[in-house]
Amino acid sequence: MSEKSSVGVGLLGMGVVGGGVARILSEKSSLIQGLVGGPVALEGILVRDPQRSRSFDPPDGLITTDIDDILSNQKVDIVVEVMGGQDPALDYILKSITLGKHVVTANKEVMARHGPDILTLARKKGVQVLFEASVAGGTPIIAPLIRDLVANEIITIHGIVNGTTNYILTKMSKEGMGFEDALKEAQALGYAEADPTNDVEGIDAAYKLAILSTLGFRARVKDEDVYREGITRLTAKDFQYADELGYAIKLLAIAGKENGGVQVRVHPALIRKDVMMANVDGVLNAVEVQTDLAGRVLFHGPGAGDMPTTSAVTADLVDIARNVIGNVVPPAPIVLSESIGVRPMSELETKYYLRLNVMERPGVFAQILRILGDLQISIASAIQKENDDEAQRAEIVLMTHRAGEAAIQNALKLISDLDVVNEIGNLIRVEEWD
């Protein structure tokens, strides 16, 4: 490519984020031109329905329903994909890269499933692909991870990366609500969708963790590699007992590297209340990165929303546009290693919170302790809660010392087979901070 004095942008999608990007490119054009070293102009906008009314009206003549109008336009240096969903976004992204166009995307699903392939293709074609908006909305996390912490080895990543579930858990924790009530309130406020599966089952969080792990550990981690448990089994009781023990409960996305492999998991976790992450409430997001040099660094802010997402997309756009004007393709920010695998969940070692509903009979506790002891699981504390004398039922809450995931799952099976155990109330992993 020859030297350029301006930068052309093809925008795929004109929903709230696309509209935001078009608006910022127009309203802040002189700021952006100053930062980039030349004007940044929209050259085409792909929409599904040209007739739809929009919050921001783009300049005339840019709107098209044909992707080829964007892809074949030589003036388009950067394709900004804010359509969402895998299809046809993935196809458009791959075609753009193949044609030598740089890509900015906010698409967590595409990046979680196909990020490693996309990054590898981009490297081969000498183009940049940036996707800051795909995790934690407008809160910078991807750029700090791959640029500002570049000299560091990443040890662990902990994230609260789904605002919907964090809102629900905050309500359950602070107001004693049950899961269903809190979900309904989140739906009424527009924080949760009518079908909340993607959020409450941790699918959305797993997308984001796959992206962060790929970058942080330079490993090929996909969403399907992430062990995943949602928040639907949590009850008001769990929050109450956790609180008494000095813990909050959060849906955590956790990644760590050990023995040459990466462990990636999304599940509810007990966090000591004096840990910063325990204080991340409401729809806010936070990601904490533990490193060899910089220690633990935490990024906190809005995890979604049109304008925060627009902020992140525009930052990526400016970043690439500067390179287009400078006629430079920077080296790929990360090169993925082929040798780093994903470790099975059964290798996890951690502490556990275990809530059991048992018959109130002599020797019950001893039977449970025997099963745990036989599997090398030792107990840090045990509390008998809420006896229902009439029904002769009692609730037992146990906190274990560090134990193996395989052992605790074995123990759960054996315990649930005991005649004197009515129900396994819940098993929640405890995440420790130094």
Next chain:
Amino acid sequence: MSEKSSVGVGLLGMGVVGGGVARILSEKSSLIQGLVGGPVALEGILVRDPQRSRSFDPPDGLITTDIDDILSNQKVDIVVEVMGGQDPALDYILKSITLGKHVVTANKEVMARHGPDILTLARKKGVQVLFEASVAGGTPIIAPLIRDLVANEIITIHGIVNGTTNYILTKMSKEGMGFEDALKEAQALGYAEADPTNDVEGIDAAYKLAILSTLGFRARVKDEDVYREGITRLTAKDFQYADELGYAIKLLAIAGKENGGVQVRVHPALIRKDVMMANVDGVLNAVEVQTDLAGRVLFHGPGAGDMPTTSAVTADLVDIARNVIGNVVPPAPIVLSESIGVRPMSELETKYYLRLNVMERPGVFAQILRILGDLQISIASAIQKENDDEAQRAEIVLMTHRAGEAAIQNALKLISDLDVVNEIGNLIRVEEWD
């Protein structure tokens, strides 16, 4: 300059951070080479005493006591200044820029006092000057502010940017210690220096706020522009009353833009306990940036230490080294406005916490309220604390509604002149979050 296949670094200072940078350049050389696109090699190291033993021994023949060995070395593309202090660091930085060398510095004092001039000279000479390590150690804040949040207008900046004072305040808050005891403990642990003035009087925090404000508001803000109050007047009582009212007390660095001017101040502040910033404890730092698009984004982590600082310096070094290899000088990340001034402290409007020691006599409270009322200061809550019946003294704690700084300072003078007022215990500003 012609295309380069490698990058030469001149290191000024071989203390713990200089040693850290030299060690990382050696130990992580292949990682860094991959990121940069070519090898990054130390070409010279300026030290004061060549005989001194060091934690990391640099390659032979690099050490010099003569700055001209570094400045005249054509192989040196980037000068990394980690000497600290204003002289002779400032002179060396300016000379490096004038000679067309890029600069990475960790020097908060130099950047707070001469940042605008340094950045202006760098722009004229077409070189990069980066200084991520000058604020909050290894916690990324400067790069996120000028790159990741680039599309945003900054509304306010709130920072806990001095670990020493935050450690002291945490001890006073959590353990009821007095200031002197907490300071002694901080000194014993090496967190505070023998002469703690720079920390406890807010001088260090003012340096960092000047740097953040210059970048965030594109204004020429110097350390001397920052209104400054230290933490020496805080007592265990203030923490106790604040706690009862639902507040923490932190030494905050605060900047905000209003009416075309920037207000910059460092002082103790009451913060509602449910605000994230109130939970930043111990030696940790945090900076929260409020923006028009991304909302409130917070960065939290270690604010000092050799390795965190080394992490930040190395990230800046990699950033510039990539551009050296790519033979590109990116546009200046910020262009300072000449039209944005600093607003006087007297224009501040906020809420206030006022602790008074008064004679226990009829009508005392009424006299105080009359003075406040005459100056349009209204009271949100008032509590009479700790009567000492024998001495006929009482303590009154008032929380005001929003009021003007000029008015409250007038009121303080009039109140302290009252015969029935023994002492103005403390006046602490309350910082509100939406």
